[in-house]
Amino acid sequence: MSSRPQPRPGVLAISAYVPGKNSAPGVAKIFKLSSNETPLGPSPKAIEAYRQIGEHLEDYPDGPASDLREAIGKTFGLDPARIVCGAGSDDLLSLISRAYLADGDEAIYSQYGFLVYPINTLAAGAKPVMAPEKNFTTDVDAIIAAVTPKTKIVFLANPNNPTGTYIPFDEVKRLHGALPSNVLLVLDAAYADYVKRNDYECGIELVATSENVVMCRTFSKIHGLAAVRLGWLYGPEHVVDALNRIRGPFNVNAPAIAAGIAALADTDHQERSRQHNARWLAFLTEEIGKLGLTVTPSVGNFLLIHFPETAGKTAKEADAFLTSRGLILRAVAAYGLPNALRMSVGTEEANRLMIKSLAEFLGK
Numbered sequence: 001m002s003s004r005p006q007p008r009p010g011v012l013a014i015s016a017y018v019p020g021k022n023s024a025p026g027v028a029k030i031f032k033l034s035s036n037e038t039p040l041g042p043s044p045k046a047i048e049a050y051r052q053i054g055e056h057l058e059d060y061p062d063g064p065a066s067d068l069r070e071a072i073g074k075t076f077g078l079d080p081a082r083i084v085c086g087a088g089s090d091d092l093l094s095l096i097s098r099a100y101l102a103d104g105d106e107a108i109y110s111q112y113g114f115l116v117y118p119i120n121t122l123a124a125g126a127k128p129v130m131a132p133e134k135n136f137t138t139d140v141d142a143i144i145a146a147v148t149p150k151t152k153i154v155f156l157a158n159p160n161n162p163t164g165t166y167i168p169f170d171e172v173k174r175l176h177g178a179l180p181s182n183v184l185l186v187l188d189a190a191y192a193d194y195v196k197r198n199d200y201e202c203g204i205e206l207v208a209t210s211e212n213v214v215m216c217r218t219f220s221k222i223h224g225l226a227a228v229r230l231g232w233l234y235g236p237e238h239v240v241d242a243l244n245r246i247r248g249p250f251n252v253n254a255p256a257i258a259a260g261i262a263a264l265a266d267t268d269h270q271e272r273s274r275q276h277n278a279r280w281l282a283f284l285t286e287e288i289g290k291l292g293l294t295v296t297p298s299v300g301n302f303l304l305i306h307f308p309e310t311a312g313k314t315a316k317e318a319d320a321f322l323t324s325r326g327l328i329l330r331a332v333a334a335y336g337l338p339n340a341l342r343m344s345v346g347t348e349e350a351n352r353l354m355i356k357s358l359a360e361f362l363g364k
């Protein structure tokens, strides 16, 4: 009988996360539009802060990331003691799962929700429960209907990736109101910085007024710091206390801390990013629509494009064609969306090339 080490149940049920492609063999100039990175790059001030830390790589980082939590607290008007920083929101989502899920528990995520949620749920020995969406949008009633006595976490990306849709604050509050008080509602607001809707709230208000809600944010998107891995969460004191007990003592590296503080201070750069995104998101949505394809209305920095199943016009064929033009999009079949591609808003050059190439692909 084989007696080699066995991972805990659930681990081998995980389909490992496949990141967006980053190359197009044989194409001279490529535009990576597959991971929702910012086309404007990080603030030059963040790059400079990163470089300076490079002179002191022998030093451990500040374990509690106190200066960064202070800076985040000041920026958003939050108590730094209720902030936890992590190596990307991935780190925080994993800490939350490890702290609040055990064997046999359930965690709910929405149909086209971020794949990291079911992965972390399985890794913690728990069962991911999928709540169907309506019109590529979170359906609060379906989540409420999926709650059982075993439910411990509800993961909600708002806006969601890869759909780009969001639910208004009223709906988030309705969801929260219907959850048992022992269920943790995790609001993943990775794209909050891009949303320009009066009925949207990222989660700060709910966290501040309840004991079972946390909000996760990232420096990977609008701040353009995906490479250094930096995220943060705001939560109730008791959740922050639990997460601080299990997080790696130096889970955020020194270059990330320095770059993050500098990025937060550069509000001009953030505003430029927001304006660039608003302009080109609208452009892409309209122009792709004119080519006869359906685009799910997005409030993020990316859009979901739906292709017909007609031979020669499918998402798979479009992906290959666009790749040959240097445009690297994200196939989303793993999300149950085999007929769609997700495109991040790119530079002006990338966005215009996309429309031109798509027209060529469709024979228009």
Ligand SMILES: *Cc1c(COP(=O)(O)O)cnc(C)c1O
Pocket: 036, 087, 088, 089, 090, 091, 114, 157, 160, 161, 188, 190, 217, 218, 219, 220, 221, 226, 229, 230, 231
């Ligand atoms: C990009 C993204 C994040 C950010 O992840 P990091 O680990 O911070 O880079 C979180 N949630 C969603 C839904 C995302 O799309």
